[in-house]
Amino acid sequence: MDRAFVAHLSESDIGLHDRLMTARRDPDAIERLDESNLLVDLAPHLEDFIGELFGIAAEVRALQARHHELGPLYSVKRLFVQRRAVKGVKESDAVAIDGPGLAQELDRVMSAAADEPVGAWERCYAEHVANWLEDEAGNAEALDIAQRYAAWATLSPEGRRKHRRGVLFKVPHRLDMHHLVPVQTVERDGVTMLRLPEDEWRRRDGFALTDRGTDLTGALDQANYCIWCHNQGKDSCSKGLKEKDGTFKKSVFGVTLAGCPLEEKISEMNLVKAHGNSLGALAIVAVDNPICAATGHRICNDCMKACIYQRQDPVDIPQIETRTLKDVLALPWGFEIYSLLTRWNPLNIRRPLPRPASGYKVLIVGLGPAGFTLAHHLVNDGHFVAAIDGLKIEPLPPEIGGVALDGSRRAFEPIRDVASLVESLDDRVMAGFGGVAEYGITVRWDKNFLKIIRLLLERRASFSMYGGVRFGGTITIDSAFELGFDHVALCAGAGRPTVIPMKNGLAPGVRQASDFLMALQLTGAAKTDSIANLTVRLPVVVIGGGLTAIDTATESLAYYPLQVEKFLSRYEILVAERGEEAVRAQWTP
Ligand code: SF4
Incomplete structure (x- = not known):
């Protein structure tokens, strides 16, 4: 495959081919800007090559055309609306x-x-x-x-x-760091409260995905707002915002502005996406962040905080990244293309292909974001990886995952349409893979990405995983080495229950917020067919204002009506069977 791409490149642009070969020979000798320019120049060629390889050149061209059709929106916005009209x-x-x-x-x-x-x-x-x-x-x-x-x-x-749903007449706002969310102060029943203006409210009904992220128009609006700072070596979204002495700047809240922890080539992605090459942009992302299905919108925003725009709205990089991935996934064979780019990526001049088998065996403890990302890199570095997790991992159909119920490997079928993998979040069975990304995130994030990540790994012959295995119990550090592992990587811990030492913390009606959220996610109590006993009574008082507190407030509000509906439907069935008096006789006051 790599040889075929290199030959394709030498035929279409011999100069670019020579630059790539030189960069691969000594990757550390290439200057950062030269590498960026090389990747940006290579991206359209890779896109053409993949389009032909998968027999989808027409669909790739149609996707490019959709980008170009939107072009006037961004040029008119910049040159006419912003520079003249306002x-x-x-x-x-x-x-x-x-x-x-x-x-x-x-x-x-x-x-x-x-x-x-x-x-x-x-x-x-x-x-x-x-x-x-x-x-x-x-x-x-x-x-x-x-x-x-x-x-x-x-x-x-x-x-x-x-025009609030459009992009053309929205100009960046000056940031007031102490009023980042434009809330109103209202008073009700003698209580002063903060809330968003009513036309910003989003109604929530149940546990289906609540945020689908931006569409292509919105993502390109952001990609064109970016000023592609890598050209000046000032892409602080990737490298962090620095003080004169070279240390990282801090925000007014004291947060270190170190940029993307993976140093993803964000500016280059934005440029290539703005030019209409989604496959090329995804390949650039995948150089530093191959498991980008687990990042982006609703997951991380360190890049945004360190964007060069510090006094006005930063570029919404996570939306661009996630939209880029989704645009590729939506192509015919989109999942297979993404999967291929996580293994073979000619834009990765240091590791375009997985390395040969090293003979090392690594045990990874925990299959959350740290565990599955580490597993990916270790497998690409040629090591054998076995991963364990305390949660039970539900099997995937062998014809897509390549692993039979008895753990043996079998041939899997390629996935043409990514929609065949998608389940509605409100009746999806928790699969046990993904750690905190499974049980610690609400339905604001599309957990179908977890299945995509799992498939990237599960199909790899040098990777295997085992659920329901407790490190320190089922397997210990000594027994791991006795089994022949060369390394043990501890990627567990984020899901440890948080117990706040508070008087009466265990009194009836009092719950730790993280415990409530985990119980809601792990037991699937919101599903109509779940018999999990998780009772919430309103009003709920949430103490705290951080992420866990906000999630607890939103999830208890969404859960309460479902709980009432479930109770009512069971009550009606029982009354029909046994009569109202018999049912009510069992109730405690
Ligand atoms: S996202 Fe911000 S910092 Fe990064 S390249 Fe664009 S404008 Fe510059």
């Missing part, structure tokens, strides 16, 4: 503009329907403005209308409300 205009001026009247005039000149969805209308506006700008004098009147409308839509409260 320059020097105050909110009070914008409020005085007749936005709805201008919208009607624009609809007429653009032949747009008045009820066009905001996204489609903005695209239409951007395409027209881009064309009008080709002949400014000839289109002066239309441009004037478009310019005044843009000022109204961007700056007036009514215009912002109308």
